[in-house]
Amino acid sequence: MPGADPIREGERLLTICNACRYCEGYCAVFPAMERRMSFSDADVHFLANLCHGCAECYYACQYAPPHEFGVNVPRAFAEIRARSYEHYAWPRGLAKVFQGRGIVAIWLAVLAALVAGGANMGGARFYDVIPHDWMITIFLALGVFTAVVQSAGLVRFWKDGGEGIGPWLRPAALARAIRDILSLKNLDSGGVGCTYPDELHSRARRRYHHFAFYGFLLCFASTTVAAIYDNVFGWIAPYAYGSAPVVLGTLGGIGLLIGPVGLLLLRRQRDAAIADPKQDGADASFLILLFLTSFTGLMLLALRETTLMGVLLVTHLAVVLALFVTLPYGKFVHGIYRAAALFKNALEQGPERR
Numbered sequence: 001m002p003g004a005d006p007i008r009e010g011e012r013l014l015t016i017c018n019a020c021r022y023c024e025g026y027c028a029v030f031p032a033m034e035r036r037m038s039f040s041d042a043d044v045h046f047l048a049n050l051c052h053g054c055a056e057c058y059y060a061c062q063y064a065p066p067h068e069f070g071v072n073v074p075r076a077f078a079e080i081r082a083r084s085y086e087h088y089a090w091p092r093g094l095a096k097v098f099q100g101r102g103i104v105a106i107w108l109a110v111l112a113a114l115v116a117g118g119a120n121m122g123g124a125r126f127y128d129v130i131p132h133d134w135m136i137t138i139f140l141a142l143g144v145f146t147a148v149v150q151s152a153g154l155v156r157f158w159k160d161g162g163e164g165i166g167p168w169l170r171p172a173a174l175a176r177a178i179r180d181i182l183s184l185k186n187l188d189s190g191g192v193g194c195t196y197p198d199e200l201h202s203r204a205r206r207r208y209h210h211f212a213f214y215g216f217l218l219c220f221a222s223t224t225v226a227a228i229y230d231n232v233f234g235w236i237a238p239y240a241y242g243s244a245p246v247v248l249g250t251l252g253g254i255g256l257l258i259g260p261v262g263l264l265l266l267r268r269q270r271d272a273a274i275a276d277p278k279q280d281g282a283d284a285s286f287l288i289l290l291f292l293t294s295f296t297g298l299m300l301l302a303l304r305e306t307t308l309m310g311v312l313l314v315t316h317l318a319v320v321l322a323l324f325v326t327l328p329y330g331k332f333v334h335g336i337y338r339a340a341a342l343f344k345n346a347l348e349q350g351p352e353r354r
């Protein structure tokens with residue numbers, strides 16, 4: 001019977017699946033499982049993060065509920081993934097604070113801090129609204145915080161799986177993992193059955209992930225280029241509509257509008273039997289923050305010559321700050337650990353896989 005502890009439940013299901021092996025062609029999880037005779041906590045975390053929740057194994061399973069074995073791999077793995085975000089987070093206690101509705105409170109707190117700290121909403125130029133040095137200090141501190149905390153979580157996840165830095169020097173495996181990560185190819189359902197009503201919805205899931213993923217990368221590139229313009233060349237924002245930061249940010253912003261909205265709509269159509277309802281708040285708030293980051297950024301771009309510029313700038317910066325503070329503790333971590341799991345899987349497969 002299903003157990004209360006997600007890790008023990010994962011171990012129970014993996015033991016059943018390892019005897020059955022009916023689903024070994026469905027995804028990377030089952031071949032990785034078959035390379036093991038027993039399952040440590042780290043193995044269960046690794047396999048759960050390798051799973052992309054397509055639910056094919058659930059619909060194919062002869063031991064799924066109402067069978068007494070109650071095998072429901074996608075749901076059990078969803079719970080284990082959520083546990084892994086908290087388990088490897090550093091400092092671990094902060095992961096609880098930043099879950100679900102906590103994000104809204106943080107956004108309001110950051111907004112209040114910006115306003116109380118001297119933001120001049122009526123300023124005519126960006127740095128009249130928020131002084132240049134203050135903006136640089138805030139974002140530099142936050143960038144360092146996010147990078148350190150996120151790296152600490154990734155190191156803990158990687159070391160827990162028994163891996164050192166040696167594997168990073170194996171370029172063939174690294175290249176395979178990067179190809180899998182960038183193509184998101186595992187998100188397609190193979191057609192036996194899937195989380196969504198039909199194959200079309202399943203493929204849409206991959207497309208929306210692409211929009212969100214590359215939209216985020218383009219927005220990050222835009223911010224990086226803008227920082228170089230400012231700090232290396234001394235070119236002060238706002239930049240021309242045809243400049244690199246604006247073009248990258250606009251393209252990325254469009255991706256971050258389409259991807260999160262599409263994923264939020266798809267969530268309403270998924271099969272509730274394979275979802276973990278405890279994660280709904282954290283998942284939705286991450287997607288909403290991504291959408292708001294893009295929406296407020298594009299509004300700022302469109303209305304930067306008007307009297308609304310000050311309000312829009314402060315709102316956009318508050319959303320970006322809230323997003324970055326919560327990145328290492330929310331759904332974003334899923335992408336980091338999944339990438340690490342794909343790399344570990346590529347290492348275990350050895351050189352024979354092309």
Ligand code: SF4
Pocket residue numbers: 016017018020021022023024057058060061062063064071073
């Ligand atoms: S999910 Fe069910 S059918 Fe698939 S390997 Fe596990 S026990 Fe067998």
Ligand code: SF4
Pocket residue numbers: 023026027028029030050051052053054055056057058073074077
């Ligand atoms: S839900 Fe999909 S990805 Fe996850 S174990 Fe089952 S078949 Fe594999």
